[in-house]
Amino acid sequence: xxxxxxxxxxxxxxxxxxxxxxxxxxxxxxxxxxxxxxxxxxxxxxxxxxxxxxxxxxxxxxxxxxxxxxxxxxxxxxxxxxxxxxxxxxxxxxxxxxxxxxxxxxxxxxxxxxxxxxxxxxxxxxxxxxxxxxxxxxxxxxxxxxxxxxxxxxxxxxxxxxxxxxxxxxxxxxxxxxxxxxxxxxxxxxxxxxxxxxxxxxxxxxxxxxxxxxxxxxxxxxxxxxxxxxxxxxxxxxxxxxxxxxxxxxxxxxxxxxxxxxxxxxxxxxxxxxxxxxxxxxxxxxxxxxxxxxxxxxxxxxxxxxxxxxxxxxxxxxxxxxxxxxxxxxxxxxxxxxxxxxxxxxxxxxxxxxxxxxxxxxxxxxxxxxxxxxxxxxxxxxxxxxxxxxxxxxxxxxxxxxxxxxxxxxxxxxxxxxxxxxxxxxxxxxxxxxxxxxxxxxxxxxxxxxxxxxxxxxxxxxxxxxxxxxxxxxxxxxxxxxxxx
Ligand code: HEC
Numbered sequence: 001x002x003x004x005x006x007x008x009x010x011x012x013x014x015x016x017x018x019x020x021x022x023x024x025x026x027x028x029x030x031x032x033x034x035x036x037x038x039x040x041x042x043x044x045x046x047x048x049x050x051x052x053x054x055x056x057x058x059x060x061x062x063x064x065x066x067x068x069x070x071x072x073x074x075x076x077x078x079x080x081x082x083x084x085x086x087x088x089x090x091x092x093x094x095x096x097x098x099x100x101x102x103x104x105x106x107x108x109x110x111x112x113x114x115x116x117x118x119x120x121x122x123x124x125x126x127x128x129x130x131x132x133x134x135x136x137x138x139x140x141x142x143x144x145x146x147x148x149x150x151x152x153x154x155x156x157x158x159x160x161x162x163x164x165x166x167x168x169x170x171x172x173x174x175x176x177x178x179x180x181x182x183x184x185x186x187x188x189x190x191x192x193x194x195x196x197x198x199x200x201x202x203x204x205x206x207x208x209x210x211x212x213x214x215x216x217x218x219x220x221x222x223x224x225x226x227x228x229x230x231x232x233x234x235x236x237x238x239x240x241x242x243x244x245x246x247x248x249x250x251x252x253x254x255x256x257x258x259x260x261x262x263x264x265x266x267x268x269x270x271x272x273x274x275x276x277x278x279x280x281x282x283x284x285x286x287x288x289x290x291x292x293x294x295x296x297x298x299x300x301x302x303x304x305x306x307x308x309x310x311x312x313x314x315x316x317x318x319x320x321x322x323x324x325x326x327x328x329x330x331x332x333x334x335x336x337x338x339x340x341x342x343x344x345x346x347x348x349x350x351x352x353x354x355x356x357x358x359x360x361x362x363x364x365x366x367x368x369x370x371x372x373x374x375x376x377x378x379x380x381x382x383x384x385x386x387x388x389x390x391x392x393x394x395x396x397x398x399x400x401x402x403x404x405x406x407x408x409x410x411x412x413x414x415x416x417x418x419x420x421x422x423x424x425x426x427x428x429x430x431x432x433x434x435x436x437x438x439x440x441x442x443x444x445x446x447x448x449x450x451x452x453x454x455x456x457x458x459x460x461x462x463x464x465x466x467x468x469x470x471x472x473x474x475x476x477x478x479x480x481x482x483x484x485x
Contacts, residue, residue, distance in 0.1 A: 027048045027049060027050065028045070028046070028048075028049045028050075029049070029050050029051075029052060030044060030045055030049060030050070030051045030052070031051075031052050031053075031054065032051060032052065032053045032054065032058075032081075033054045033056065034054065034055070034056025034057060034058070035056070037058075037060055038051065038053055038058055038060060038062045038071070038083075039060055039061075039062050039063065041053075042062060042063070042064055042066070042069065042071075045066065045069055046066070047066055047067045047068040047069070047097075047099075048068045049068075049069060049070070050069075050070040050072060051069065051070065051071050051072065052072055052073075052074055053071065053072070053073050053074065053081040053105070054074045054076075054081060055073075055074065055075065055076050055079035055080055055081055055082075056079075056081060056082070057082050057084060058081060058082065058083050058084070059083070059084050059085065059086055059089065060083070060089070061085075061089050061090065061091050061092065061093075061094065062083075062092065062093045062094070063094050063095075063096075063467055064093070064094070064095040064096070064097050064100055065095070065096045065097055065467075066097045067097045067098045067099050067100075067398060068097070068098070068099035068100075069095075069097055069099075069100055069101075070100075070101040070102075071093070071100075071101070071102045071103075071105070072101075072102075072103055072104060073103065073104030073105045073106075073128075074104070075104050080104070080105065080106040080129070081104070081105055081106070082105075082106045082107075082108070083105055083106070083107045083108070083110075084107075084108050084109050085107075085108070085109045085110030085111060085133065085134070086109055087109050087111060088111070089110055089111065090110060090111050090112035090113070090134075090463040091110055091112045091113045091114075091116060091463065092105075092107045092110045092113070092114045092115065092133070093105075093107075093114070093115045093116070094113070094116050094118060094467075095115075095116075095117055095118065095120050095123070096117075096118040096119055096120050096401065096414065097120050098120050098121045098122050098123075098398035098399060099120075099121075099122045099123070099395070099398070100117070100120050100122075100123045100124075101123070101124040101125075101126075102115060102124075102125055102126075102128065103124070103125070103126040103127045103128060104127050104128065105128045105129070106128070106129045106130075106131075107128060107129070107130045107131070107133050108130075108131045108132055108133055109132060109133060110133045110134045111134045111135070111460070112134045112135055112136070112463055113134060113135065113136045113137075113139050114128075114130040114133045114134065114136070114137045114138060114139075114153075115128065115130070115137070115138045115139065116136065116139045116140075116141060116418070117139065117140035117141055117142075117143045117146070117414075118141055118142070118411075118414035118415045118418075119141070119142045119143065119399050119401065119410045119411070119413065119414025119415075120140075120143050120399065120414075121143055121144040121145055121146075121395070121396040121397070121398055121399055122144070122145050122146065122395045122396055122398070123140060123143055123145075123146040123147070124146065124147045124149075125138055125140070125146070125147070125148045125149075125151065126147065126148075126149045126150050126151065127149075127150045127151065128151045128152075129151070129152045129153075130151065130152070130153040130154075130156070130160070131153075131154055131155055132154070132155035133155070133156065134156065134157065135156070135157050135158045135238070135427060135460075136156065136158055136159055136160075136162045136418075137151075137153040137156045137159070137160040137161060137162070137176075137179070138151060138153065138160070138161045138162070139159070139161075139162040139164060139418065140162075140163060140164070140166050140169070141164040141165060141166070141413075141414050141415070141417070141418045142164065142165045142166060142215075142410070142413045142414040142417070143166045143169075143414075144166065144167045144168055144392070144396040144399075145167070145168045145169075145391055145392045145395060145396040146166065146168070146169045146170075146391070147169075147170050147172075147391060148161055148163070148169065148170070148171045148172070148174065149170070149171075149172050149173055149174065150172075150173050150174065151174045151175075152174070152175045152176075153174070153175070153176045153177075153179065154176070154177045154178040154179060155178055155179065156179040156180065157179075157180055157236060157237055157238060158180055158181060158237060158238070158241065158243050158427070159179070159180070159181040159182075159183070159184035159186075159206070159243065160176040160179040160181065160182055160183065160201070161174060161176060161182070161183045161184070162181075162184045162186065163183075163184065163185045163186065163188045163191060164184075164186050164187065164188065164417075164418060165186070165187045165188060165213060165214065165215040165413060165417065166188045166191075167188065167189045167190050168189075168190045168390055168391050168392050168396070169185075169188065169190070169191045169192075169390060169391070170191075170192045170194070170389055170390055170391050171183055171185075171191065171192070171193045171194070171196065172192070172193075172194045172195050172196065173194075173195045173196065174196045174197075175196070175197040175199075176196065176197070176198050176199070176201060177197070177198075177199040177200045177201065178200050178201065178233060179201045179202075179233075180201065180202045180203070180233075180235060180236060180237040180243050180244075180246065181201060181202065181203050181206055181243050181246065182196075182198040182199075182201040182203065182204045182205055182206075182228075182231065183196060183198060183204070183205045183206070184205075184206040184207075184208060184243075185205075185206065185207045185208070185218065185221050185257070186206070186207075186208045186209075186210055186213075186218065187208070187209055187210060187213050187215045187216070187217065187218050188215075188218055188221075189217065189218065189219050189220050190220045190221075190390045191207075191220070191221040191222070191390055192221075192222050192224070192387070192389060192390040193205060193221065193222065193223045193224070193226065194222070194223075194224045194225050194226065195224075195225050195226065196226045196227070197226070197227045197229075198226055198227065198228045198229070198231065199227070199228075199229045199230055199231070200229075200230055200231060200232070200233050201231045201233055202231065202232075202233050202234070202235045202236075202237070202243075202246050202247075202248045202250070203231060203243075203246040203247075203248075203250040203251075203253055204226075204228040204231040204250065204251045204252055204267075204270065205223055205226065205228060205251070205252045205253075206246070206252075206253045206254075206255070207221050207223070207252075207253070207254045207255070207257035207260050208253075208254075208255045208256065208257065209255065209256035209257060209280070209292050209293075209294070210242060210421060210424060210426070211280065211286060211287055211288060211289030211292055211294070211421065211422075211423065211424055212287065212289050212421030212422030212423045212424045212430065212431070212485070213417055213421050213422070214409075214412070214413050214417055214483075215413070216289065216291040216292040217258070217292060217293075218256065218257040218258065219257060219258040219259045219260075220258075220259045220260075220376075220390075221257060221259070221260045221261070222260075222261045222263070222384050222387060222390070223252060223260065223261065223262045223263070223265065224261070224262075224263045224264050224265065224384060225263075225264045225265060226265045226266075227265070227266045228251040228252055228265055228266065228267040228268075228270065228274075229266070229267075229268055229269055229270075230268070230269040230270065231248075231249065231250060231251055231270050232248055232249045232269070232270065232271045232272075232312075233248060234248050235247075235248050238427065238460070239458070240425050240458060241425060241426060241427060242283065242286070242424060242425070242426060245283040247272045247314040247315060247317075248271070248272065248314065249270050249271030249272030249273070249310075249311075249312060249313070249314065249329070250270060250272045250273060250276055251267045251270035251273065251274040251275060251276075251309060252265070252267065252274070252275045252276070253275075253276045253277075253278065253282075254275075254276070254277045254278070254296050254299055254338075255278050255279070255280060255282055255283070255296070256278075256279060256280055256292070256293065256294050256295060256296055257296055257299070258293075258296060258297040258298055258299075259297070259298045259299075259376055260296070260298075260299045260300070261299075261300045261302065261378075261384055262275060262299070262300065262301050262302065262304060263300075263302040263303060263304065263383065263384055264302070264303060264304065265304045265305070266304070266305045267304055267305065267306045267309065267331070268305070268306065268307045268308050268309065269307075269308045269309065269311075270309045270310075271309070271310065271311045271312040271313070271329070272309075272310065272312070272313050272314050272317065272329050273309055273310050273313065273317060273329045273330050273331065273332070273333040274304075274306045274309035274310070274330070274331040274332060274353075275301060275304075275306075275331065275332045275333070276333045276334075276335065277296055277299050277301075277332075277333070277334045277335070277338040277345065277357075277358075278296065278333075278334070278335040278336060278337075278338050279294045279295040279296065279335070279336045279337030279338055280294040281294070281335075281336045281337070282335055282336065286424060287423035287424055287430075289422070289423070289485055290485060291485050294337065295337035295338065295340075295343060296337070296338050296343065296345070297343045297344055297345070298343065298344040298345060298372055298376065299338070299343075299345040299346075300345065300346050300347075300348075300364050300369070301332060301345075301346070301347045301348070301358075301364075302347075302348045302364055302383070303348055303349060306331040306332070306352075306353055309329065309330070309331045309354075310328045310329025310330050310331065310354065311328060311329075312328075312329070313327075313328065313329030314329075316335075317329055317330075317333060317335075317356075320356060321356065324356070328354075330353070330354045330355055330356040331353040331354045331355065332347070332353050332354075332355045332356070332358060333355070333356045333357055334355075334356070334357030334358045334361070335357055338357065339357045339358070339359075339360060340360065341360035341361060341362065344362075344368070344369070344372050345358075345361050345362075346361055346362045346363060346364040346366070346369045347361050347362075347363070347364060348363065348364040348365065350363070403469065403471055403472055403475070404475070405475060405478075405479065407472065407475070408472065408475035408476045408478070408479040409479060411468065411472060411475075411476045411479075412476050412479050412480060415465065415476075416476065416480065419462070420434070420480075422483060422484075422485050423485075427459075427460065428459065428462060429456065429459060431480060431483055434480065435480075435481055435483070438481060439481075440481060441481075442474060442477040442478045442480075442481055443474070443477075445477035445480065445481070446470070446473040446474040446476075446477040449462070449464070449465040449468075449473055449476075449477070450464060450465065450466045450470075450473060451464050451466065452464055
């Protein structure tokens with residue numbers, strides 16, 4: 001071997017070592033086995049790392065505040081990595097980092113959330129199994145650009161999949177059953193809800209504007225090719241909460257949401273009604289919000305297969321049907337502000353359904369509706385077939401939470417607003433009541449949220465927010481007291 005070859009040989013080896021070591025530092029794989037803590041691996045991980053969690057029982061709350069972390073369960077036959085809250089822990093997985101992925105976990109018996117996002121963008125939540133686990137199942141709050149796919153959720157007291165104040169989200173091919181709300185798109189924009197099996201919940205799929213939240217609108221949702229079946233489970237929501245007012249037997253409810261397209265779904269056996277389009281007066285104990293429009297605009301009900309809905313209608317709808325000499329509820333029900341033709345809603349093939357309240361709606365193929373489509377930038381056809389995702393083509397700008405007033409706003413929107421609305425009772429008391437109680441005393445709020453004690457007999461105990469720094473707790477308390485709607 002000549003000297004020249006020798007040099008180039010060692011040079012090549014050196015290059016290889018150099019390349020592989022940079023790859024390793026870019027993306028390490030950390031492993032967690034039963035008896036170890038997932039949180040320890042998260043603490044040791046750097047952005048870009050993947051954490052493999054092997055089958056076994058884990059009982060902890062995992063916080064992920066770093067960017068680009070993947071938590072991946074290893075499933076071996078029937079053995080899953082199983083996070084169990086033992087009805088004592090509040091949350092299984094909380095993430096505030098951007099670019100977070102979580103998949104292949106079984107999560108049971110937490111009291112609050114199974115997987116909650118707190119202002120993290122570019123997330124992916126896939127192939128998880130969430131059973132009997134608290135108030136919210138999968139709950140990205142204030143996140144942009146996310147995928148929720150192939151998860152199975154049941155036994156959730158509020159919404160199983162709850163997209164809150166988020167944008168550009170796909171919710172596809174999940175199975176949600178025996179929950180109060182199956183899938184809820186709330187104060188969110190640009191959502192595709194497709195191919196889900198939504199069965200035996202109290203209400204199947206909801207597109208809502210809840211008043212009193214920092215994000216005031218909900219628009220641009222496609223609800224397509226879902227099976228929405230037999231959503232007749234009696235409401236077991238926390239008494240006094242908003243979802244506790246959802247009438248059992250409701251397939252799809254659009255409350256105040258705009259530009260919602262409901263197309264190609266199979267909607268059967270929902271005893272109250274198949275599709276309900278309504279303004280906020282549908283729920284009786286709801287306050288108004290001057291910042292948001294309580295009426296639904298430009299809703300399109302295109303071709304859906306609807307059978308056997310309305311066998312046992314409830315409340316107001318039952319009374320309205322009786323005035324039409326019918327004891328059964330309709331397939332499609334528009335209520336209050338939703339009935340007004342001026343709102344630009346439409347229905348295709350109306351003769352194929354039993355309807356109430358849509359007599360003044362246009363046909364979806366009419367020139368006016370076509371013109372609306374053009375304004376909304378939709379394809380001028382009677383189908384959304386060309387839209388395959390609502391996610392962004394490029395990742396959204398990562399959110400950076402700084403320890404100042406703008407960071408406090410993100411924290412409030414990403415965490416506190418999940419449970420506190422301004423003048424509406426959610427899981428926690430309305431902000432208005434808290435302001436009345438505390439006046440300008442932000443210090444006391446900052447102290448309370450670090451270790452909340454039980455105050456009100458008719459509310460759950462608030463989970464501690466001691467993962468926030470003391471200055472951040474102070475800033476977010478000040479932010480809360482300064483809110484005006
Ligand atoms: C998981 C739901 C949840 C989240 C998230 C949440 N809270 Fe609460 N909060 C509650 C509940 C429930 C109560 C009522 C507790 C009680 O009365 O025992 C409450 C009560 C409060 C109170 C009233 C305390 C009192 O003295 O009566 C304040 C103040 C408060 N929360 C602030 C916050 C702030 C700030 C955040 C965000 C950092 C936040 N909460 C996040 C559920 C939540």
